[in-house]
Amino acid sequence: MIIAEQKPLKEIIHNLEGHRNILVAGCRSCVAICLAGGEKEVGIVAEALRVYGEMHGKLWTIEEITIERQCEKEWVREIQAVVSSKDAILSMACGVGAQVMQEIYPDIRVVPGLNTSNMGAPEEQGIWREKCAGCGDCVLHLTGGICPIARCSKSLLNGPCGGSQNGRCEVNPDSTPCAWDQIYHSLKRLGKLEFMEQIIPPKNWITSHSGGPRLIVRQDAVLTPEEKAEKGVPK
Numbered sequence: 001m002i003i004a005e006q007k008p009l010k011e012i013i014h015n016l017e018g019h020r021n022i023l024v025a026g027c028r029s030c031v032a033i034c035l036a037g038g039e040k041e042v043g044i045v046a047e048a049l050r051v052y053g054e055m056h057g058k059l060w061t062i063e064e065i066t067i068e069r070q071c072e073k074e075w076v077r078e079i080q081a082v083v084s085s086k087d088a089i090l091s092m093a094c095g096v097g098a099q100v101m102q103e104i105y106p107d108i109r110v111v112p113g114l115n116t117s118n119m120g121a122p123e124e125q126g127i128w129r130e131k132c133a134g135c136g137d138c139v140l141h142l143t144g145g146i147c148p149i150a151r152c153s154k155s156l157l158n159g160p161c162g163g164s165q166n167g168r169c170e171v172n173p174d175s176t177p178c179a180w181d182q183i184y185h186s187l188k189r190l191g192k193l194e195f196m197e198q199i200i201p202p203k204n205w206i207t208s209h210s211g212g213p214r215l216i217v218r219q220d221a222v223l224t225p226e227e228k229a230e231k232g233v234p235k
């Protein structure tokens with residue numbers, strides 16, 4: 001899932017300066033799970049903006065809505081009636097959702113309410129850890145199911161650096177386990193320790209974001225113009 005956290009309220013208020021009719025728009029997916037932009041957080045931010053407005057004589061009206069997924073056009077289009085009267089949307093979705101919102105409503109300013117951080121997973125209640133950096137060429141089959149790109153601070157592909165101490169990463173020992181220590185223990189458990197001796201060649205980063213924005217096309221799933229017309233898919 002995508003992990004994000006709320007921007008400081010002060011920054012949100014600054015970024016909304018000059019707008020009168022504001023919609024605070026949440027998302028019920030990843031950002032709801034990481035307690036950043038679901039219905040509850042939308043309610044809290046919207047109320048904080050209303051209170052701030054009253055205290056500082058701001059003539060803004062704040063409405064709120066939470067949709068299933070802001071990263072999918074279909075859900076975003078459904079709120080057209082609510083959005084059309086607004087001059088700004090505070091998107092409480094991840095950066096993907098905020099961009100889809102802007103794409104569907106190009107004439108209404110979309111302001112991000114969250115800082116999108118990483119692709120990760122809940123570790124325990126209230127703790128989320130980065131797991132994947134979306135490199136486009138997965139090596140988990142060689143590393144005991146633990147990602148050396150996202151989880152090693154130096155993205156090392158062939159074993160730990162000299163700073164690994166007692167299973168902790170030298171870059172941030174308090175919060176970060178050494179990924180290569182974890183890889184070693186995982187491979188040992190799996191009976192695949194010989195993988196530690198296998199040299200992973202230098203990575204071709206062209207499949208990662210270094211090669212530019214990625215585009216995935218599944219030709220078998222792409223609709224023909226006729227099928228689009230039949231299904232009423234907007235252009």
Ligand code: SF4
Pocket residue numbers: 131132133134135136137138139140147148149150
């Ligand atoms: S190797 Fe690449 S695709 Fe696989 S988990 Fe790590 S970053 Fe993600």
Ligand code: SF4
Pocket residue numbers: 151152153154155156159160161162163164165168169170171177178179180181
């Ligand atoms: S201590 Fe481990 S996780 Fe940290 S940079 Fe070195 S190998 Fe990577």
